[in-house]
Amino acid sequence: MSLSTSTWHALDFEGSRHGGVVEHGLVTVTGGAITAVQTRVCRPHGRIRAEETAVHGLAEAATAGAEPFAAEWDALVAARRSGPLAAHSAGFENSLLKAEWPHPPFVPDFARPGHENTSWGPWLDTRSLHRKLYPGLTGLGLEQLVETFGLKEDLEREARVWCPEGRRHYHCAGYDALGCALLLLRLARLPELADASLADWLAWSGPETPGSGQGELFGG
Secondary structure (H helix, E strand, O other), rough: OOOOHHHHHEEEEEEEEOOOEEEEEEEEEEEEEEEEEEEOOOOOOOOHHHHHHHHHHHOHHHHHOOHHHHHHEEEHHHHHHOOEEEEOOOHHHHHHHHOOOOOOOEEEOOOOOOOEEEOOOEEEEEHHHHHOOOOOOOOHHHHHHHHHOOOHHHHHHHHHHOOOOOOOOOHHHHHHHHHHHHHHHHHHHHHOOOOHHHHHHHHOOOOOOOOOOHHHHHOO
């Protein structure tokens, strides 16, 4: 199964290991189209520090009446069962997930069809993929890649549909998850990668250099 024909979920968190998740965004992609977005603020388990608020714009007053991130367990396990998780620099999302829940119950291992594991990964990582497929790029941040590949207008349009008013910019979890999803969708539609399997994409997202030499297609 290819990336364009499978289900996967782009995930983004705002928060820190210190205070926990203060906002989460989960974008579901099925058959090459965005089909659902879940995003909300979460009551953290620790204090939101001023330097964190300066980044994501959420102070303690904005999250005081919200349910904690722990309420998302069922939704996240259901998502992980239906397809792999994706993120931009997935180590951050993985670390916050594992801080809340070290592992999910048995879920499919999409890197090894027919097998299961008890891990939130393997992840589709848009930063790692762009670093490997476009080795000449100097800027690998989410905002930089969205601008480089002309996706800002698409991101703004999707944000108006799915994101709450006032949370339609970078460092908002739903907005950033949409940006990650659009970057991955663009890669999935490239003719040069049309035959790549979901397991291929997961392998390329890992720490090792892709074995297929796909980077050469993009100027490597």
